[in-house]
Amino acid sequence: MSAEPTNPPAAALGGPSPAAAGALVPPHVAAVAALSHNVLVLNKYYQAIRVINVRRAFSLLCRELAEVVHIETDPASGKSQWQNLTFDDWRELSELKAEFEPDEFDWIHTVRFQIAVPRIIRLLGYDKLPRQDVKFNRRNIYARDSNRCQYCGKKYPTTELSLDHVTPKSQGGRSTWENIVCCCIKCNVKKGGRTPEQAHMHLITKPVKPKRSPVINIRLADERYQSWKQFLDTAYWTVELK
Secondary structure (H helix, E strand, C coil): CCCCCCCCCHHHHCCCCHHHHCCCCCCCHHHHHHHCCEEEEECCCCCEEEEEEHHHHHHHHHCCCEEEEEEEECCCCCCEEEEEECHHHHHHHHHHHHHHCHHHCCEEECCCCEEECCCEEEECCCCCCCCCCCCCCHHHHHHHCCCECCCCCCECCHHHEEEEECCCHHHCCCCCCCCEEEEEHHHHHHHCCCCCCCCCCCCCCCCCCCCCCHHHHHHCCCHHHHHHHHHCCHHHCCCEEC
């Protein structure tokens, strides 16, 4: 297996097509919200490669570039069973789910029918290995630190947080995972251009580079995405948000 990280081309993940995306006409706000939910994309070897929105996922399914991977868990035994379903198969299963388990799914209502939102799809022709790095950016740092100031421990909205160099740039500190943390404005002012030791402050958590996307860890806190967990093998973790 090649170690060279490769992302699926835009064509492989499907842009909105008139036949696929246009067929989905949500008549109310709930359906519009459902289109913005997330779907985990697997390559043909069942390795997680990306997260996309529902509209894009249905575009792939309608064009037969992907299939639904549906997981049913037996509440008595706890065992899971997979089903690989085409768009038509998924539509038929949705009819049953709408009758017997309507609250277990998000729904898209079209002009002619309603269909459940899949949680996972598998690309039928894409066999590239996923990326194995986590991008060093503001969003992932906030997600890693759970929007919590790493000095006072309080949680803030992103608009009230800044990024702090643990060892200041003026003292040779670099912009790395291990030297950047979330910091509230009050603690940032208190620390100034000093190290935590010099400012008599303490980090609540030692900053490290995440082994997998911290944004997805936030998604997994949502019950609707629990089925993703078994595909998120740290050895191949790559999910890139677009």
